[in-house]
Amino acid sequence: MRRFLTTVTVAALTLAATGVAAQAAPAPGGPGLGDKYYPDYGNSGYDVSHYDIRLRYTPATDRLTGTTTILATATQDLSRFNLDFVLDVSSVLVNNRPATYARQGDHELVVTPARTVANGGAMTVVVQYSGVPSTKVAAGYTAWVRTPDGAMAVGEPEIAWWWYPSNDHPLDKATFDVSVSVPDGVEAISNGSMPRPPVRETLNYTRWSWRSLKPQATYLTFLTVGQYDVTQDTTADGQLVYNAYSQRLTQPLREAAQASVERTAEITDWESTVFGPWPFEARGGIVAPPGTLTFALENQTRPNYSSGFFTRGSNTSVVVHENAHQWFGDSVSVAEWQHIWLNEGFASYAEWLWSEKNGEGTAQEIFDYLYATYPANALVWTTKPADPGVAQLFGDAVYDRGAMTLHQLRLAVGDDDFFEILRTWVADHRYGNATTKEFTDLAEKISGKDLDALFQAWLYTPSRPVVANAAALRAAKPAAPKSWAQISRTHALLHRS
Template identity: 80%
Template structure:
């Protein structure tokens, strides 16, 4: 809304053609400042994120002591009010010692499960800049939010990786993918311990006094709060430069047994090869760095597509190399990280796309075509299995990371490919990644794009595969059931990958 202030002179203005002085115009009405909301409007998680402001940058500065799990920090948030704002919420769990807003002390209080309510010394006008500084400390592994503790303590440090919640345990935020921002993360840890996060290192680790070293990381592209991660511990690091000049930074826990380490390195060191191949399918890689982190055995139970640098459980490599999980997590750099969900209901746009990338990798390496994987999965899944009784476009919170989201989501994309042909199908994927780059999207937007590019009415296809909680009928159903297709060579690796991925 644009406000216009008009000054009137009582003697000069008259009503046109009457000679009668005009009455003074009433002062424009202005609403009183109001509180921002404790939720951003998500259909599944109504109290996640916050309304009333938009964040542009986080500066997270920490010190962490592995022996005690004590974290102290100062986070500076640069934001802009999206209304006349009397107070606002942050999502956070640790003990807060002070908050300032635009260099003035603010009052703050706890409300609900994870809400920090901040009242500035004076309201912030709609469109006004906000510099919010929060100082805090605590033992993250003792804090419970959403019924559990997402911060994982390890023998040599900690892992802050999770979806959809993780930020609450280490920095205050507007915790929803709708409010992306750039990040600086700087962490001081004991000498000999690595602290790894997203993006690039603007400077090498700096030795501080009292036996501590400070590690600094910078994310220069819009990044969702849950995709901002921190891994602390003793890691062996490999670095390289990709063909297009990007830094490739990989880290492997020193606690990995040698056979796990060899299998992990044989997989993760192929990240640039995989990303370059994916770029030929999905369009240019959207970020400034790439790499991966493999955590100590028995700590993390899943992998997560942290922006620029996924984190992998060592369990993915217990049976040998596993490029499928590397393909999956790096496909998310396009589908999930760059193009993020507008609401958690649309999670299949992340997981179905990343799962289908695994099928395409299998096809490329002649370990089973996407059609063979589809046929096997369709024939081997009973009619009453969750993959069929859950609608991928609206799975509900209990099935947010269920088979329907991953596998039926991938099957949906394969049916789309069959219906429109390869040329249109890959044009749809590239256009989706390009037009929605760094933004947020919905299922309806994707289906509309597919119809626009293909020129076909795809309502029946999407209704059957995305919205109907029953097994769709496809041509050749009887043949599939009778033939019981043999699992493609890649299926064991793909199924192992998804078994662990579902444990978010």
Template identity: 80%
Template sequence: MRRLLTAALTTALILTGTPAMAAAPSPGGAGLGDEYYPDYGNSGYDVTHYDIRVRYTPSTDLLTGTTTILAKATQDLSRINLDFLLDVSSVRVNNRPATFAKEGDHELVVTPARPVADGAALTIVVQYAGVPSTKVGAGYTAWIKTPDGALAVGEPEIAWWWYPSNDHPSDKATFDVSVSVPDGVEAISNGVQPRPPVRETLGYTRWSWRSLKPQATYLTFIAVGQYDITQDTTEGGLPVYNAYSQSLSEDFRFAAEASVERTAEIVDWESTVFGPYPFEATGGIVTPPGTLGFALENQTRPNYSAAFFRRGSNTYVVAHENAHQWFGDAISVAEWKHIWLNEGFASYAEWLWSEKNNEGTAQEIFDYLYASYPDDAAIWTTAPADPGTDELFGDAVYDRGALTLHALRLAVGDDDFFEILRTWVAEKRYRNATTEEFTALAEKISGEDLDALFSAWLYTPSKPVIASTLARKAAPVAPKSWAAISEAHELLHQN
């Protein structure tokens, strides 16, 4: 060994005239360079697993916790950045105390006692406490205090308020989430329960959840409060775990159950359209009235505003959020500008659900929607493939995204269209994706040049011209499904 080292140094001296020196460790970046949110996420390491262990007291909104992050360095690191807002009491890196400081809007800057070599394992342990509802990041507070607990539910930001992370969809990981709450209060999260709730001392019960497949940080949630829980299985044997806020009035409760209790049916059907369901569990949560203003596709368990069921049952929002389990959760955006790959696909799943239930064909919805928006509406003046942060959850992303998919279906035919969807899922499952990758796959499978179609529907900020005479009518008849779909989107767009 000594001889080999000496020979290597001799060679280096001959070639350079100076001793060979390793590059000095450098700080990881405070951001991954996302075009819309350049300081979200952090470079220099890749997370494999989060172990989040917190205690939450609804009466004071106090959250205390310890999060252990298992990761691997992707460069020689002298400093590590995490995205986080709460007050930190200690940080350890690879079993040694580290120094730390808050910087900027949401950065926790950690300096380990020893540099971390490229490729080396990282164990980061952060202890913290705080009142999440008092913390402001990105100009607002994402943590939602409810009358009986709280909701950590949001997009694109939510992790900052309850656990430190590399907060960008491009760094997915597996999760263990353990939440201690007062007796008589439920704490619900993603995935499966590796053990039933365990009563602790001092009047607290600990709820444990585990996500076994790669999961984005913003799709990791907790819902704390008083919930009634139902359990079922899909036809394929997956556990279904639904929860309903006990504060729902009777009329809301019946409508919510008539919708969310059909989750297993909807997931089984979507599996026949998009391919095998990608995760280990499914279900849904209906939150207290007046608290959550949207629905979000949290992995394995979407959360729904009670307002979706104010006029009766609405399975369209259930179809939408569960379609995200394929489009958005299993396949995540490489950057936030590609968000139509999530929302356009989930919106089109509603059209397919309408078609299945004989409440209006996708073509009828396409024709009605195309004619309904005036030429100067934001849906036409915004390019879905690059909507900007102001229109990240706008009509162009949802409705024009779905219109794009139907235009593709018309161009290539049903056989190729559904083959494109299933292949997209199979090839990109548990990974990240871009618009360019999807359009390339569509051309590969169809064997057609689709540049003009995608240019018109995804990239051009004006209303595409189509040949359908029906779609050019001033007021085509709305399909029977449209009232439920439009009501769902009225709330979805508020996210």
């Protein structure tokens, strides 16, 4: 024993002398990823590769029961970790052993495995749970939307908490299987493709299954349950096009919605010529019952739309916007929420390009109209698009000034370099995350121009940038282009703010 202790002591002294650190003890993962705006969203210590979400939902009572299996890899020697979740948990297994768990704050579930998970080790986490999502409040509100015949788990930046446990930040993307049992006569719709058709599970319930094959952010994963009329088609390369319209839509609202959303494949084919190949395995769209959803959201492969977008007729502009997000926001996602203009400014500019393509107003005409219309003290000018703050995360600066920034970039570098910048951006960051600086650096690299002054003025300065014909524009008060009736409605309704 004396000899053994001496050997250990000598070894320790040798390590100290050579500067080699002893192995760190296992430690808890953090309850957040340090996002500037939402520091406790997401969790550190592990990386998720796949979610398997298996649910049963009863619309009449809004009761949801479920089991979510999470496949992940520890990124440190992990003694415990957090999940973002608000429903009532009945058990947690980590690598087939019961784990202890406790609540922390309004959306954190702290899990302590029976055994430490080594850095690089596989984690299979199984969470069983139940609850009434509409009764759960976190971050000051309830994101779960009840409808007359079902519910919608659709929201940004938070929605996963109300229906499945997750590492809820765009930095941790994963693939998904979503399987939901609902009463007969009710559809359960989610992202991606259908690996099998709906299956009758019991006398009164049918199970619907969906699969997302490409990396997907948690907030872009959705569940829509209700009575919907469905149209299905395939693209030329065999992709599923799945559109659904609430049976509560009355004419002519239903006709206007269908005249817009049924053009999804056409619109995304055109966007593919502008931004690069379609990044996912399916397409489509869902139109919610009247008086329920108050925005549209770019859920991966299949956006959800408020019926309010179609109250005054067809609206392809919102379809262009939400599907442009499949490139800008879904495939290339923000590294932190402060960079949201990379999603919304780009999708808004896609609307301008669609207007230009269809002869309803050029991008320059739309720019001129916006620049002349907003007064000097408007929030669009006093808010920095590249750092808008939580209160203006979905404000005018992010959408309109973001699009105006891109138009100024286009004028500065010319069309050839501008569209090469867009295509290279989505190709370089495909299925990943990115920042504003990475975009501005790319623009300078491709154009060979110093663009610091342009980006400083349009993205980082809280005042109206000066353009060459500013006074003339304000004096002339240019008329709104023909497309503006759709674009302005899209902007007004888009997201929760």
